[in-house]
Amino acid sequence: MKTHPAAHEPGHSSAPLTGFSQCHLGILSQLQAFEELPALQAAAAQAQTIATHTLALFHDAVYEHHADEERELFPAVLRSARRGEEADFAEAMVRRLTAEHRHIEALWKKLEPAVKAVAKARPVELDLGAVEELVRNYAAHARFEEEHFLPLAETVLRRNGNHMEALGLSLHLRHTPQPIGHI
Template sequence: MSSSNINLESAPLDNFSECHSGIVRHLNDLDSLVPLLEPARQAHRLAAEAVRFFRASIFEHHNEEEKDLFPAVIANANAGEERNKAQEAVDRLVREHRHLESVWSKLEPQLDAIAHGGAGEVDVEAIKLLVGNYQAHAKYEEDVFLPLAKAVLSRQGEHMAALGLRIHMRHTPLQVTPF
């Protein structure tokens, strides 16, 4: 037998071997999918939770502050420096609310798509902007505005009680009892 005959005779087996190499390569790719599945599920869950939370909580929180807390503080602040400080803080917080809501409105459809199984593009910089700005907003509110609000509203207990009651009533489901 010549060497050219050996190659012809082994060619069909070589094709099977090459086929197996391709199969193994694809199986290795498939196996690399396994560690990616849990992070993908986590991304879907986190996106869904963010959308639910913003829809149910953040906008309601802003509304309560703007409808109840901010006006109560301004109305009850002492005229002059205290009222000016309260007004400046409220103006800043309301501006920040609108900015944060604007950033969210651009992110929401992207996150909603991910929450429903999509793998679309997400503006990562917008997420970082939203998170960073909201953290700064909350810190300012906690460090500056809420201590001022407490000082202003605690001078007259009925203002704190009325504010608490309004907020409580909004968060308490109406229960109707049959006669």
Template structure:
């Protein structure tokens, strides 16, 4: 296995894969207004809304938590003192602020999405849907262009292995707790 292919399988690639999955789901969310416009599509729209509510809570918010609780601290610990550490700190502050902004955008949509999914009348703000989708895409693309390459450069192989183990244990613990 080449060094490049092993990097593609490491924890940084996992974050990138998460972005791809999230972006794919948000691309589908952008089509929700079209589904809402056609009464024949309402059952599919309700089912999609229900899945989206669970997806954002289970996948998007969890992805933000993993970045903030595992990736960001690992990169900050491994960054060289001085300019590199200042850059890392400023990027972490930006990305964390963007996470809260994205979560706030979702919080504005979630009640209507839940009501709609349950078959109740709900006015889903299609402009807010578009704003959320656009904002998430901008956020993920910035992480892909700037943050993840920087993280991969800063994190040495042992640091990446430790990060991978941390993420593995986090997921394993989630499964154990869910089982109990």
């Protein structure tokens, strides 16, 4: 292999070549970061999708679910509970569950602006601690309701079949679109 004659001349510096080498290192480093771009794009798209679905979840499901419970289920159970200990127990649970609804909704209201920003692919710092608190609170709320309140509601409303049917009808009517027009 022939070498360039200037490479062996005395006083010749390799500084210009070192610059080319360093440039290659910088280019390769950036290209390695570039290789991660598709995965990061997928993660960003997934974050947008989750944020969008979470916004819809709260607006279309969580608030509606809380309203159904507070306007239909809780009053039905309180009306049908036997006076005394059962009614007192039901009332205490309804107060607790309603307070939990407001707490969960307040936690969501604090997170909602950041979640909207994520849904629109805007840079924002989402508070992981606040997200975990909301999820933890909702999980505890749902667990308490499933383990304690819904079994009581089943007992109370099943005593009289009409009470359970009335609740079902009331919920159905609440979610049926109202006709527009005059009779």
